[in-house]
Amino acid sequence: MSILIKLxxxxxxxxxxxEVVRALDGVDVAIDHNEYISIxxxxxxxxxxxxxxxxxxxxxxxxxxxxxxxLVHDMDDNQLASIRNRKIGFVFQTFNLLSKATALRxxxxxxxxxxxxxxxxxERAAESLEAVGLGDRMHHKPNELSGGQRQRVAIARxxxxxxxxxxxxxxxxNLDSKSGVEIMKIFDDLHGxxxxxxxxxxxxxxxxxxxxxxHIFDGKVKExxxxxxxxxxxxPT
Amino acid sequence: MSGHLWENLRIxxxxxxxxxxxxxxxxxxxxxxxxxxxxxxxMISGLDATFxxxxxxxxxxxxxxxxxxxFGGDWDWWEFRNRPRIKEEYGEKLRVQSQFVEAVAPATExxxxxxxxxxxxxTRFFGTTPEYLATNDAIEIAxxxxxxxxxxxxxxxxxxIGADIKDALFDNQDAIGQxxxxxxHKFRVIGVSGKMGKFMGxxxxxNQAIIxxxxxxxxxxxxxxxxxxxxxxxxxxxxxxxxxxGHMRVIxxxxxxxxxxxxxxxxxxxxxxxRAIKLAIGGTGIFITALSLIVGGxxxxxxxxxxxKERTREIGVRKALGATQRTILAQFLMEAITxxxxxxxxxxxxxxxxxxxxxxxxxxxxxxxxxxxAIFLSVMIGIISGLIPSSRAAKLDPIEALRxx
Numbered sequence: 001m002s003i004l005i006k007l008x009x010x011x012x013x014x015x016x017x018x019e020v021v022r023a024l025d026g027v028d029v030a031i032d033h034n035e036y037i038s039i040x041x042x043x044x045x046x047x048x049x050x051x052x053x054x055x056x057x058x059x060x061x062x063x064x065x066x067x068x069x070x071l072v073h074d075m076d077d078n079q080l081a082s083i084r085n086r087k088i089g090f091v092f093q094t095f096n097l098l099s100k101a102t103a104l105r106x107x108x109x110x111x112x113x114x115x116x117x118x119x120x121x122x123e124r125a126a127e128s129l130e131a132v133g134l135g136d137r138m139h140h141k142p143n144e145l146s147g148g149q150r151q152r153v154a155i156a157r158x159x160x161x162x163x164x165x166x167x168x169x170x171x172x173x174n175l176d177s178k179s180g181v182e183i184m185k186i187f188d189d190l191h192g193x194x195x196x197x198x199x200x201x202x203x204x205x206x207x208x209x210x211x212x213x214x215h216i217f218d219g220k221v222k223e224x225x226x227x228x229x230x231x232x233x234x235x236p237t
Numbered sequence: 238m239s240g241h242l243w244e245n246l247r248i249x250x251x252x253x254x255x256x257x258x259x260x261x262x263x264x265x266x267x268x269x270x271x272x273x274x275x276x277x278x279x280m281i282s283g284l285d286a287t288f289x290x291x292x293x294x295x296x297x298x299x300x301x302x303x304x305x306x307x308f309g310g311d312w313d314w315w316e317f318r319n320r321p322r323i324k325e326e327y328g329e330k331l332r333v334q335s336q337f338v339e340a341v342a343p344a345t346e347x348x349x350x351x352x353x354x355x356x357x358x359x360t361r362f363f364g365t366t367p368e369y370l371a372t373n374d375a376i377e378i379a380x381x382x383x384x385x386x387x388x389x390x391x392x393x394x395x396x397x398i399g400a401d402i403k404d405a406l407f408d409n410q411d412a413i414g415q416x417x418x419x420x421x422h423k424f425r426v427i428g429v430s431g432k433m434g435k436f437m438g439x440x441x442x443x444n445q446a447i448i449x450x451x452x453x454x455x456x457x458x459x460x461x462x463x464x465x466x467x468x469x470x471x472x473x474x475x476x477x478x479x480x481x482x483g484h485m486r487v488i489x490x491x492x493x494x495x496x497x498x499x500x501x502x503x504x505x506x507x508x509x510x511x512r513a514i515k516l517a518i519g520g521t522g523i524f525i526t527a528l529s530l531i532v533g534g535x536x537x538x539x540x541x542x543x544x545x546k547e548r549t550r551e552i553g554v555r556k557a558l559g560a561t562q563r564t565i566l567a568q569f570l571m572e573a574i575t576x577x578x579x580x581x582x583x584x585x586x587x588x589x590x591x592x593x594x595x596x597x598x599x600x601x602x603x604x605x606x607x608x609x610x611a612i613f614l615s616v617m618i619g620i621i622s623g624l625i626p627s628s629r630a631a632k633l634d635p636i637e638a639l640r641x642x
Contacts, residue, residue, distance in 0.1 A: 057636050057639075077562055081562075084556075085560075090557045092554075096557075098554070109558050113558060113564060114559065161559075
């Protein structure tokens with residue numbers, strides 16, 4: 001497998017009221033294509049910062065970040081926007097859908113920023129929604145959908161541009177356990193179909209879906225281990 | 238980018254529609270600004286049209302020898318009071334002496350009532366000579382005839398009535414040859430003048446009667462207000478004015494050190510006065526408009542700040558999904574422009590509606606250039622007042638924005 005993401009000596013310091021906070025303090029991570037990874041850590045450990053870094057929302061204070069050969073740490077805002085648009089699919093804990101837009105319109109958004117013509121765009125958005133089993137809910141607005149369905153819309157949106165990685169931040173955090181199971185099944189399926197997936201979570205049973213778990217503590221990688229359990233086992237409820 | 242344009246337009250509309258009352262309130266300043274600028278422009282252009290029409294009865298080649306200046310002469314009222322009256326004979330003297338005078342008509346005027354059986358109308362009548370027709374291009378005898386020099390000299394009791402008088406006293410009957418009364422005097426109607434409309438929208442030129450000067454002198458006071466209409470060469474007005482002033486000074490026996498104790502009026506003094514009025518109206522209009530547009534612009538800026546604040550999270554999401562700073566800037570700018578454009582359009586619509594109502598009382602037409610200019614102006618306001626809030630939105634840090642509650 002070829003290397004997809006390579007972070008080397010990544011540091012991210014914040015200046016908070018004259019005091020330097022070392023959110024990330026020298027992180028080395030390499031991720032291959034079609035890996036299924038979970039990032040774990042207590043709050044304040046730096047896992048959110050790492051996720052933002054991987055998601056190209058943040059730039060490192062020091063260190064190098066290579067994404068499919070592109071040097072992300074050197075990029076300006078517009079280039080980062082472009083990387084996020086083309087290569088990263090975000091799934092948020094709170095879904096973050098546009099409340100006034102239909103499911104289809106929500107999924108169209110990243111395609112619009114990719115300058116894809118309207119007819120293509122609608123077709124691809126619809127395809128994406130069908131892939132998460134929402135073919136019959138395309139014209140519903142978020143408030144007409146259940147939590148699980150909303151998160152599926154968000155996943156469809158993340159997949160619309162056929163990204164290199166799907167980056168999910170506590171994707172089941174706001175869902176009941178039944179919906180959570182459904183969502184995790186979708187991630188498992190996506191991985192099965194060749195997608196690279198990174199889950200950020202503090203739930204052990206969510207992390208267990210992944211093949212590899214990276215533990216972050218105090219801004220450093222504390223553990224980076226392969227999971228040996230069969231993730232296809234039923235998730236405890 | 239053009240794809241984004243439609244997308245942004247769509248977002249703008251849905252955002253405006255989602256906050257209807259807020260949008261309406263915030264755009265009120267723009268609406269009032271556009272309303273006042275278009276209405277003011279409409280009034281001015283209406284005024285122009287009226288003025289042009291009215292001025293034709295003054296013909297630019299007519300000079301009026303009068304006791305006082307029409308507008309703002311630098312005389313004091315006692316000085317004016319002491320000025321000698323204008324006499325009929327000046328006309329004949331000037332005709333002989335001046336090389337510019339082509340026609341002369343003394344004109345005197347008073348108001349009164351014309352009665353026919355049980356009908357009556359309050360009107361003004363002029364006493365003048367048959368040459369009057371040569372000094373007024375606007376008047377036209379629609380029926381019958383004007384009076385003759387013989388009738389003038391003999392003081393015949395004949396008169397030419399305006400179209401309004403004819404309508405009031407005779408309806409559709411033929412007025413020619415009929416008798417009417419002015420005070421106790423019986424007059425025979427010999428002519429009806431064609432419709433001329435109102436002068437500056439103020440008084441009707443069709444509600445006036447013309448009687449021979451000789452008759453006027455015999456029946457009414459000889460000491461009344463009078464001016465002498467002089468038709469001169471239209472291309473050499475200023476020269477003619479100077480020459481005639483010279484002759485008048487001689488007629489009046491003025492020493493070189495003495496000021497004129499008469500006035501030479503010309504339609505250009507009307508025009509100058511009119512221009513001053515127009516400037517005053519326009520200036521006030523521009524002031525009100527500028528004020529309400531500034532207030533409107535501040536309103537838009539305020540509402541855009543609110544909109545950006547409210548949608549901080551949305552901005553974060555859009556950035557995460559690949560929106561560049563420019564895209565976000567364009568989105569919010571488009572929203573400001575759209576709201577101002579709609580406000581401008583609405584203001585113009587209201588102004589148009591009002592102008593058609595006003596048109597019933599006072600001629601007013603909305604100039605298309607002004608309407609387009611007003612719309613353009615409101616779009617500019619949208620750009621200017623939307624720029625700061627939009628660039629703030631564009632520069633938001635996506636991580637902070639996503640975390641915003």
